[in-house]
Amino acid sequence: MAGHLPKEWNGKRVAVRFASGRGFDARLVENNAGGITVEPIKEEDAEEDEEERARSAFVPGAAVRYVQLLEEPSQGQRARPKRTAAKKPEDPAP
Numbered sequence: 001m002a003g004h005l006p007k008e009w010n011g012k013r014v015a016v017r018f019a020s021g022r023g024f025d026a027r028l029v030e031n032n033a034g035g036i037t038v039e040p041i042k043e044e045d046a047e048e049d050e051e052e053r054a055r056s057a058f059v060p061g062a063a064v065r066y067v068q069l070l071e072e073p074s075q076g077q078r079a080r081p082k083r084t085a086a087k088k089p090e091d092p093a094p
Helices: none
Strands: 013-018 023-032 035-040 057-060 064-069
Antiparallel strands (some): 013 023, 013 064, 023 035
């Protein structure tokens, strides 16, 4: 990850992706030359115990491929669902 992210992104939802292609969505807490600090986004239907409550984590900049600003979900929408395989459209009967 080269450079700093805009200050306006702090507190917003972002997609963090690694060189391996894996990543996660989180809320950006802050960023600096060393990396970014993020908080996980809790899914509404996910159960959590006290140990799993949202806490911030530092991700070194060298491990980050890119950070993308995500749209905030509108009222009534939940966080993005986990990725699932796309379904192929069914062939219509002849």
